[in-house]
Amino acid sequence: MTKEEFIRNQKVFLKWARRVVISFCGLAILFGVLLEIVLTHFIHSTIDGKPSWFDASIHDLEVSVRVFIIAILGGVLVILSFMWRYHKKLDLACPSCRKALFHTAAQIAIASGNCGFCGSAVFSHPPSRTLTPSRIR
Numbered sequence: 144m145t146k147e148e149f150i151r152n153q154k155v156f157l158k159w160a161r162r163v164v165i166s167f168c169g170l171a172i173l174f175g176v177l178l179e180i181v182l183t184h185f186i187h188s189t190i191d192g193k194p195s196w197f198d199a200s201i202h203d204l205e206v207s208v209r210v211f212i213i214a215i216l217g218g219v220l221v222i223l224s225f226m227w228r229y230h231k232k233l234d235l236a237c238p239s240c241r242k243a244l245f246h247t248a249a250q251i252a253i254a255s256g257n258c259g260f261c262g263s264a265v266f267s268h269p270p271s272r273t274l275t276p277s278r279i280r
């Protein structure tokens with residue numbers, strides 16, 4: 144992979160990752176607000192003494208918050224897994240040690256041309272135009 148291809152793939156990955164993270168945060172906020180609305184309604188129904196099919200209590204609120212936190216952590220793990228796969232698909236790793244070149248490691252590779260982990264060359268160089276047989280006369 145040339146340096147230009149690496150930079151282009153890096154931009155594609157960052158744009159995709161930004162969209163995924165924003166979508167996940169939006170869904171988490173929506174889910175949290177809906178959970179809060181439902182729980183608040185049912186807890187107020189119980190406190191006001193109105194009959195309710197769902198006898199919510201502070202214990203239910205605690206359980207719901209735990210379930211919400213576990214769901215968020217599970218979602219983060221799923222997103223990290225997708226990010227890892229997409230990062231590999233775009234071949235944004237060192238060809239020698241296969242470590243992911245992300246963020247600072249990518250900046251080091253772009254600036255120096257070498258892997259920040261093992262030091263080997265990361266980019267292949269495109270064939271020089273001046274040395275191709277069709278150009279030599």
Ligand SMILES: [Zn+2]
Pocket residue numbers: 237238239240241242258259260261262263
């Ligand atoms: Zn390496």
